[in-house]
Amino acid sequence: MSGTIYPHAVGFVAGDRPRIVTDRFQYHDAHTMERFLATDGYKGLRAALAKSPTEVHDEVKGATVLGRGGAGFAAGVKWGLTPQGVWPRYLVVNGDESEPGTYKDRLLMELDPHQLIEGCLIACYAAGLSQCFLYVRGEMALAQERIATALNEAYAAGYVGKNILGSNFSVDIVLHWGAGAYVVGEETALIESLEGNRGMPRQKPPFFPAAIGLYGKPTIVNNVETLANLPWLMRNGVEAYTAIGTATSPGTRMVAVSGHVKRPGVYEIINGTTTFRDLLYGDEFCGGIRDDNQLKAFVPGGGSAPWFLPDQLDLPFENKLVSAAGSMLGSGAIIVMDDTTDIPAAALTLTRFYAHESCGKCVPCREGGTWLERIMRRIVDGHGTERDLDQLLEVGEMICPGAFPHAASERLGLGAVPFPYKMTTICFVGPSAYAPVHSALTLFRDEFEAKLVRRNLIPVTVGAGDDPH
């Protein structure tokens, strides 16, 4: 254990790769105004203000800055979805990072808060957003302190507030913070929470935030990392941005690799071309599986994502390819399991998470999540029966009717079922409780069976009418 703040999350400074959002992380004082200004700070804002809002918006569209919060929707396109002539419009920054495995937005907020503020300002300028709410997860004390300090400095120096840098561009950025509820990361729940309510998701349609958001007004919700890309883009231009990565996944993205690798860490990787194998085994990244064990499986895009096997290691970070292979890139979080892993027990930790975080609005999620957790617990504790395995799938079918995505497996002779799935719930929390169960059971059924109560081996006394079989 270390008293220093970032003992190990230093992957981002290793290797010779383009660094769009983590470049300042090499400085211990990256969060200070002095360091920020000495390293091109607020130059992206100046570049933006020298252009018309429409030109800036066009650049963001031209660069295809994909959303980094989970859905991967292009920011420039989203900004264009606000209805004509309806004012005011708001920006809500999603800093609620809490998807299992995900660790990047917190670093951006703690280590380089001014970069985020600059990104917010550029978005507000381009999309005509007249007030910005920066919603930071409640449990992130240091991120809140760093952002508060940075905002106080930025206001005093004329970068935020009235007539920014002497222009007619004026916007307040308000630091808002949550109080612990995973589902609030969902954008409509975030808005509910920001209105002072319980953070329960709203039904889409009609409540697409860009049309009907905060106080019923058009609202852009963007992830922290998405916005942190904008200063670099403004300084270096669309061509430089799209020169990195691929046409459909340009630029870089931050990825946290946790679990059984030699060097867990947060890495800024080239989008679209870097493969899972590069990341897990590459010398400049994680350097292989711990103790040189074999890789068993990995979660490729945050706890909600269906699992991948070694079969999928050569896939690059490209949304379309990963979807076709049966999962999603989600929030840039990889959780690695080596061959010592107890698969049902590992899946249970995720299912428990989503069951616990259900807001209770939809029955299949509220009830189904709890059922899944209980059945999984029973199996892991060695009390499960064959019937429980069927029941897991039946409950899953009620949350997500039809084929559920999963990876291909050569060992099992199994083809991939592509993303996405159908769902009976308002948001993705319900399906996310099922995803780990489905992956684990489909790809490692033998491990579940090995845990079942074996009635033919253990002499049991069964009371009359007691045996369900």
Added chain:
Amino acid sequence: MARLNEANAVLAKEIIGRYPRPRSATIPLLHLAQQQDGYVTDEAIKHIGELVGATSAEVLGTATFYEMFKFEPVGKYLVNICGTMSCALLGADELMHHAEHKLGIKAGSTTADGLFTLEHAECQAACTEAPCLQVNYRYRYRVTPADLDKLIDDLSRGRLDGEIPPHGTVARVRQHIPSDRAVGAVAPEAVTGAPEWTPPSPEAKK
């Protein structure tokens, strides 16, 4: 005492003033109440309702949705040990057992001296630093049982007082928007046109 004290009531008004609608300040004010008293009291709920224009039931309804708000006293130090997948893969269960043994309590309870409350927590966004924990929302990374023993001892002896404030205080720095720089929050109904810097919209041209 349990309503917001005078200084906090002033702060509350400043916070409310930043939002287009007062109710948006509900969660920040609940944090303020918890910072003052260590937990959220009934009187504070009532006071917050008065300040933001909501009933006590509405404020309570919001408050109980969120994990961080406590409605009875907890320890000076809230120790949250993460148990989600990345931490579970690297020994979170063992760490929790060790903590229960060291503190002599089960997760979810408080030591008799009122110093420590131990809780199971879910993913804390420090997954590469597993197993991790938070004490009053300050992180500790890659925690071994020996680290945990030392942490508890240090906290008991007040050695970390400078770094870790008592439960209730989350951020120690607050945003203050200077009045001469503030644009000011406007009720959404009161805004009729596009902001000054945007190009004239088609409607405006007509």
